[in-house]
Amino acid sequence: MNPIEGHLPLRSPLHDILAPTSIAVVGASADPTKRGYKAMVGLIKDGYRGEIYPVNPKADMILGVKAWPSVADIPGNPALALICTPAATIPGLIGECGRHGIKGAVILASGFGEVGDAGARLDQAMMAEARAHGVRIIGPNTSGVFNLHHRLNLLALDNVKPGNIGIVSQSGNMLLSLALEAQHNGQVGFSTYIGPGNQSDIGFNDYLRYLGEDEHTRVATLYVEGFRDGRKFLQVARDVTAMKPVVVYKSGSTEQGQKAASSHTGALAGSYQMTVDLLRQSGVSVVQYSDEILPVAEGLGLLQKACGKRVAVIADGGGQATIASDRLAETGLTLAELSDETRAKLREILFPQASTANPVDVAGTSDANPSLLATCMEIVASDDNVDSVFLVGMFGGYSLRFAESLLGDEMRGAEAMVDLSHSTSKPLVVYSLYAPVKPPALRRLHEAGLPVYTSIEHAVRVLAALGERGEYLAQCAVLKPEKQTQATENGRTLLRQAQAQGRDLLEFEAKTLLAEHGIRVPVERVVRRVDELGEIAREFGAQPLAMKVVSKDILHKSEAGGVKLNLVGEAALRGGFDQIMASARVYDANADIEGVLVTPMAEKGLEVIIGMMRDPIFGPVLMFGLGGVFVEILEDVAFRAIPLSHHDAAAMVEQIKAKKLFEGVRGASAINKGALVELLLSVSRIVEAYPHIAELDMNPVIAYSDGYAVVDARIIVEEPQ
Known part of the structure; x- marks a missing residue:
């Protein structure tokens, strides 16, 4: 499904x-x-x-x-x-x-x-x-x-x-x-x-x-x-x-x-x-x-799909081969690694100075016999490492550029390309700088259903679309139904109470609901009176603690001065409590303040955000990206409609432009991307189980090599109808 x-x-x-x-x-x-x-x-x-x-x-x-x-x-x-x-x-x-x-x-x-x-x-x-x-x-x-x-x-x-x-x-x-x-x-x-x-x-x-x-x-x-x-x-x-x-x-x-x-x-x-x-x-x-x-x-109408994104480029000019390589890389395509057997076959027919690495540069070999380009296409198309073949250069214009006597060779080359298109399932895409004048060899390719483009950029975009479609169809073919989750009675109660009181879930309530469905949340305590802080200090000992205001009226706690970090010992906790309360009153004198949330400081790691909203056009949508205070500045995020498949969740993680950070930089350990994928799937299932969740924000989630820590969470409740 x-x-x-x-x-x-x-x-x-x-x-x-x-x-x-x-x-x-x-x-x-x-x-x-x-x-x-x-x-x-x-x-x-x-x-x-x-x-x-x-x-x-x-x-x-x-x-x-x-x-x-x-x-x-x-x-x-x-x-x-x-x-x-x-x-x-x-x-x-x-x-x-x-x-x-x-x-x-x-x-x-x-x-x-x-x-x-x-x-x-x-x-x-x-x-x-x-x-x-x-x-x-x-x-x-x-x-x-x-x-x-x-x-x-x-x-x-x-x-x-x-x-x-x-x-x-x-x-x-x-x-x-x-x-x-x-x-x-x-x-x-x-x-x-x-x-x-x-x-x-x-x-x-x-x-x-x-x-x-x-x-x-x-x-x-x-x-x-x-x-x-x-x-x-x-x-x-x-x-x-x-x-x-x-x-x-x-x-x-x-x-x-x-x-x-x-x-x-x-x-x-x-x-x-x-x-x-x-x-x-x-x-x-x-x-x-x-x-x-x-x-x-x-291009899609004619060729439908490619099995993957590995492209073999054949060119009769180094400059355009370089341009093609640049554009392929920019669109997420890769230059296929040609096999030793393929390169040996190319060397047999090309000048010694020709390059048989991908991109293949024939280096003048085709000047006297343009049909040789079709032979090169046939050789690379038979390579199992190749998903698509891209011919770049002046094919179709040899008889115009050099000698009319080359027209016969070009037409024979065109017929060989047409025959190849019938014998292979791999897309053959042609860019020719002579395409605007529509010479006979290119007209023959067009008539036979081989696309010919006047722009390298357009041709590459077609190749990208073919590769994307092939990969999409392949993953659909093996798609397995994702397991579903059922709402718990405690989770439903939390949402009903918030709806009845006309508010959203408080942070500790949101984390309680997440924990109900297997999402790991930190140990935390809600403190409503300053005289409770001595017991909190004894419970957590010498480890540094974070303290955050708990109020239905204060959404962005940092802006209200409602967050204190690295508090150690009872005296520090009391001071943090007093400062948070004073700042919160200045921020909103009428705010209903329930108390403060105390939890151990999370270890440093990579901050990401996971969020959901019910879009008025597309319904429930999940977001993933770099988190913390920079999320709205950098906007390095990915979206998917809920419910997610495992492939969707994995693709979200891989889509982030800054994904190199996930591999670890400057001595940092690589994060556990699999744990993030499972977290995304868990959130997707929670949203399905609780239709009264209007929005959900987990920002930041700190990703580690062995898992993650949900530092902050907020759940906005749908207003009762």
Whole structure:
């Protein structure tokens, strides 16, 4: 079972809507400036095979097609209506469509929830009609849809080639940009496009599910500004990515997810990084730059995956080989260690000055015979240490650069590469500086389904996406269900009492709940009166102690002067007690102070933070990173949606940029990463067992070579409903 459970239900109802056998165009027009005109042109020009029913009370014919005065007058029963009329008309038209049996409506008009209260009321009226009559809404405020394999082009885009890339984009201009880029590429085509608009009804998770089922779509590509139901999207994404690649470009972070929060975790959650981490946890390939969207979608659509991240580079120039190596390292890929047998085979065909280490530099050997590059690719592809092969240089341009007589050799090389792509499961990716001029050898590769890129950076990003997808699918194949934990009666009582009193758990209560589920917490005592300190001093002896204020009204104890360290003996404890009480009263004269918490000082180690919050978009999310006072400054953290798998927890620890500190520096011992992984899993299980935990902060947790110490813990309780 996947850590976030979710299985695609029965066939999506969007198939009937997005591949309709007939369509009504409400607001169809003969005016070229109107969307109702452009939609009619798109349908007619692309040869839509179904019946078209223009609806316009002022026209008998529109572009040679008989028009009807109203939806009710249409003689047929179309599955879809494109509504091109103003916002105020929409609720009534949705009711009319529903009564006529139309099951889906694409609403272009703006002026709904995005413009304020009046628009929100209009949106509510529209959705009331839609629910009453069983009409599904695409939009409103959508740029439109197309389904090129069914010749349904409601955007009237010219020269858009049918293909296997499905797109959902909250930006119509982004779709236009991708379409123009595809035209320039010449080989990339699209299956379905949907502009989700305001997502008043149908959301990203519904569209992703449809693309996952669509036989014409090999890769789903999404431009996302904000999710409506991120938790559901992650569930659907896990199912779809098991079948086909999903590429997402996320612009910024959701406004709802950026709410102010009272804990370190809350302050960092809702970030762009959190969204990216959660998407990748579900197998999504996230691209950072908009110009990577189409190259990565094309590469994944054609090649699907690599078994790992070990890349063999073959180059006909040292400079570009170095650039490729740099970019590979930056994206987490590695240069494959070629076997002795592979290097011996390369030496047999290359000049003596050629480098047979990875990257392989042919050093001029290919100048007189470019097809030799294909031979090199075949040799390294047969190496078990290689997961992908990357050809870098001027292949395709030898006949342009040196002599026309080399064209035959280049074409033979291209055919050999095509044959190799059919005989190996390892991705073959080509960067050529001649790609922009599209010489014959490169056109042959493109036609055969081998991606050719004009940018080393784009090619490397594709290789990274292929490797990430392969590793994700491999770990899913061996994923085991994680054990669950049950809430204890004592734990439930602590939360019920805090809820009844309108407060959060105090630090010692939070640690008590953690200890209930096997998390190691230090010995500590709550002191409410100064005369109790003598007994505390005798109990702990000469070891240095820490003292912290206990108050439901003081969250950040250090800021309030509520922490004293390295206290030894009764006199020091009494002095610390008095100073804490005085400082706390200055900080908040009305604070309800329960006393102080006394515990032995933790030994020095590496401070980390573990936290959880219930994000309004994605639900419960766990965070891990460097801890202490620098957590919000450095923001070196990783996020995963709860529940976690063992792989998720281990990946969080490895994701931290400062993870070299975990290995020990300047004589320090390496920390026990396995203990941190188990701690993360324990916290994940606790959050599942106690749904009333709204936020949880353990900061710092001090990591050691033999375990960890939970120095501070806070649990914020969900307000009673």
